[in-house]
Amino acid sequence: MAKKRGILIHPEEVGNYRADILVESDLNLVAIHPKGGVKAAETLNDMLEFVKTDTFLEFAEKVRNKGIELEYEFHALSWLLDRKLYYTHKDWFRMNKDGEQVHDFNMCVSSRDALELIAERAAELALKLPFNTDRYFFWIDDVKAFCQCPHCKVLTPSDQAMIIYNHILKGIKTVNKNASHCYLAYLDTIAAPKNVSPDAGIFLEYAPILRDSNLLINDENCVKNWE
Ligand SMILES: [Zn+2]
Known part of the structure; x- marks a missing residue:
């Protein structure tokens, strides 16, 4: 059980x-x-x-x-990395497929400064959640939008998400050494990361939101669930 x-x-x-x-x-x-x-x-x-x-x-x-x-x-990313910072730190935000730096969703995961900032903000956020267990779920944005800059475009959406979750966990551990954090497998991040490994303390949160919930998750006759 x-x-x-x-x-x-x-x-x-x-x-x-x-x-x-x-x-x-x-x-x-x-x-x-x-x-x-x-x-x-x-x-x-x-x-x-x-x-x-x-x-x-x-x-x-x-x-x-x-x-x-x-x-x-x-979904915490727009809280961890305030969109207003775009006007002073454009390079912290994602590059779209047209080569434009935009501040709509997610971030550039090759920006060390932006990753440090989300780690610090994650620690601050962790302290604002009364009675929480040691498990944290600070998800990235709720969309299919990742960074296409020359450094990030070799990374899959799942790689980019894992980099973010590793940094969020690193930040939270500064205020709770027992912390663990999810990797949300969902939409574009449903596949396992290829080039980035989870740090100790990352656990899988599997959320196949597009599955057909009327059928078993492993129903062989349902293409959606089989995928
Ligand atoms: Zn990037």
Whole structure:
């Protein structure tokens, strides 16, 4: 039997109603998931304020008293690397296929300074998540958009994601030496990285969002799931 059985809920769902359902269930983990998309940094900031409120703290007390652990999962990159920095550090952002440096999504993973910054910001963010376990889920942006600069274009999207996750974990470990961090296998990063290895403490989070959930994940007659 799995050691952890849990669900993800949005911050808007946190409250007595969900807490009572969780307490009556045999789940032992609940993760809070603010929405991603272009407003990911905004919804994350909203959640960081929400976790200071009585509503959240009462919810946390109720579920934790039942032995249900709390985690947080969200698209963090636009919070870790503020898009406004584009105007002073264009080279920190990704190059698109037309050779233009753009600040829409993700980042240039060949920029040492940008990687150092996201590591520092990840440490800061880790300290803002009350009652979190030692597992962290600071995902990259929720899109298919990676860096095509001369240094990055030899790297697969999964390689680029792994570089980012290794740096995020390095940062978090400065404030929690027991920390571990996910590698989110999802959309363009569903394949394993080819040129970059996970650092110690990286674990796989497998999220085949495009699979057909009406069928078994290994259904041989379903091309989508077979892929
Ligand atoms: Zn690059």
